Amino acid sequence: MAKLDSKVPKGPISEKWTNHKNNIRLVSPANKRQIDVIVVGTGLAGGSAAATLAELGYNVKSFCFQDSPRRAHSIAAQGGINAAKNYQGDGDSIHRLFYDTVKGGDYRSRESNVHRLAEVSANIIDQCVAQGVPFARDYGGLLDNRSFGGVLVSRTFYAKGQTGQQLLLGAYSAMNRQIARGKIKMFNRHEMMDVVLVDGKARGIITRNLINGKIERHSAHAVVIASGGYGNLFFLSTNAMGSNVSATWKIHKKGAYFANPCFTQIHPTCIPVSGDHQSKLTLMSESLRNDGRIWVPKTKEDAQAIREGKLNPTDLSEDKRDYYLERRYPAFGNLVPRDVASRAAKERCDTGFGVNKTGEAVFLDFAAAIVRYGKEKAHLKGLDEDDIKVVNELGKAAVKSKYGNLFQMYEKIVDENPYETPMMIYPAVHYTMGGTWVDYNLMTTIPGCFAIGEANFSDHGANRLGASALMQGLADGYFVLPYTIGDYLADDIRTGAISTDSKEFEEAENDVKQKIESLLKTKGNKTVDYYHKKLGKIIWNKCGMSRNADDLKQAIEEIKILREDFYANVLVPGSSDSFNEPLAKAIRVSDFLELGELFAKDALERKESCGGHFREEHQSKEGEALRDDENFTFVSAWEYKGNPSDAVLHKEQLNYENIELKTRSYK
């Protein structure tokens, strides 16, 4: 059994990372050329890690299931990336970013990792600008910032509503340079099927070529998993259709502990579900809460009239609207953290104030912002600030320049013009804070197997703040892993190339082939999507925004039954030796069907509310989350034992030496 040692360096928190870097072992440039590293995934974490490792001199093999590394789902991140630059002079600092992130995570993240994240955050912006990432700038030519939820400063750098795209294309360009040099060997349309352990160390992976179905063996001295999160467990989420848990689940089954699986982020501002046909949900960036005001009608009668189409939201006067976030949380208002905003929306809708046909939507309104910006612009131009027409026109142009692509996206999907009528939004699954357990060096409990980005668990605790995912992905990939992996690889300078002819590779390959054949042979009567949708409903209804013991116990049983049904009755068309998307999906869903059970078990065992994990049994009189610091200030790290719910719990106690544990308040 692997020991749960976080390997956090000693010393004051602000010196830990510097001291650690000064003391860990290095690999000489000549020796780096003898060492191979596999990186699975090409998002912000995987792409930046692959590029940086190759720059350092390692031989990198990079894998993605998409047809190009540029398409990894980091591309869809909208709002921005945090960095403690204090360019706005509003009192920001490394300490504040560290503090906000720990508090935002509801005191369930590892202090030392979060501090390191805050320390390297400024380097990320410098690096990206040097790469030619076109961040938004002000008229003086300097970088612009905006605010995100849960903080009182403006530290978010952005490129309109396409920050993830620009950062990913930056990492992709860094990869391209190394692909051209031959230092990265790129494998597009390849899916990792399993990790291979030799003498207890990760020494390679088995992949499936998605074009011709060929099962391939790839060896390396270390394996880095950067395959993202598992939000698609819910079927409907803001994740891409191909996003999956398979890489992290496979390493879990081979010995990597899975940490805090139940910590999921439900993002408050997504386009509401419109019907059963829906295949995925679309996020409306949190940046919109800088200017948008969230409200529902004050009376249920008005809400009903709006639902039935008898009343226009724009006709409802101010005194009949309930800006419930501003009412409940005056200090942070519409910019409370995501978990708080999501629960508040659910509470209003559950009580009967929902505003769309399904009753599951609230308004996000830009009318006030349009007037505010319009007046400002009119004043600047010396025009009449009381001319509503002029003000509206200028205001809409100002809003468009900030959020144009988001408004366009909304209009295309919903067929309503958000400049004229308030947007309708509802929470949806967006991000998973839980993931593979890693130590301070980002190594999992399998020696030589690392996990970075959303695939690991370490930095966001029970709730992630907006614009912090991009920060963490790039911090891990550009500035943390490239250092820490050297300490491990220093032992491998004399190992030489790893052979793929060993029995370990053969066994792993055979297992994969067997699994594929058995899925194809089943020839049942229900499609893969049928099972995925069923699983998603169970998780959303019983392990979603609020959870209780009875529901969670039921969910565990229902998932078990569904999994048995899947293996008995699933219909996977086609053959294994061709382009076969349903087969690829069946493999991913089979892993979700196992993870789902562990997810529910983790939620059941954590008998407290914290961040995105809300247990109905544990709440304050005002309905706020109630933590139990005495009994639950730990990371749940689960060890696989053959059946998801037989997993054994290991606890990593969290010590807060620099930040006092307090009840999180945004009032």
Added chain:
Amino acid sequence: MKLTLKVWRQKNSKEKGKIESYDIDKISPDMSFLEMMDVLNEKLTIEGLDPVAFDHDCREGICGSCSMFINGEAHGPDRLVTTCQLHMRKFNDGETIYIEPFRAKTFPVIKDLVVDRSSFDRIQHAGGFISVNTSGNTQDANSIPIEKQKADNAFDAATCIGCGACVATCKNSSAMLFVSAKVSQYALLPQGKIEATDRVLNMVKQMDDEGFGNCTNTGACEVECPKGISLENIARLNREFIKAKIKS
């Protein structure tokens, strides 16, 4: 809605393909085009037939995976959207819809509607980057102020999603809009100036070596581009190319 779909079916890159006809019913106008394709595929799967292969991933118009030619237009009849953001309300009940892959010699079909766009990646390998190593010691991000207009133009060029609609639309299968977007992004920024000469020469060479056609200024690419990448970028590419040719 009831629809007749005429879909390009091709088993793999070696075999010949042909159009197959499918009738489909109970399509909601609120569905996206790909959700309509999901319905078709569920039906085909249950009937024991091979579902239609198509590329797709983010389904929010940013990853650039989806790539269908619908009724003779890349990404279908709507403007400034990818296929995944195209909604069925843009079609009429009873309509016949033709669905084909992006066609170009440089985009060989892998299966059905899935094409191989790795030629785009290879063009980027040739010069789509600024040579800066990760170090943590690059200069402070605010040490080079950049004129807002230029930064905004660079951003607009950088929003290209690499879907290939420009190539599929162009009668010459030219990749000029795609290449010009990357060249423009870096040409507009001070960081990109140092390698500007080599970059444009190498990227254009790779583009030619891949077999993409020439630009004859028809402008169809701009019309069909889901991100509205402007033709001005092609003009800038030409200027950059001439400049580089003279210099070298």
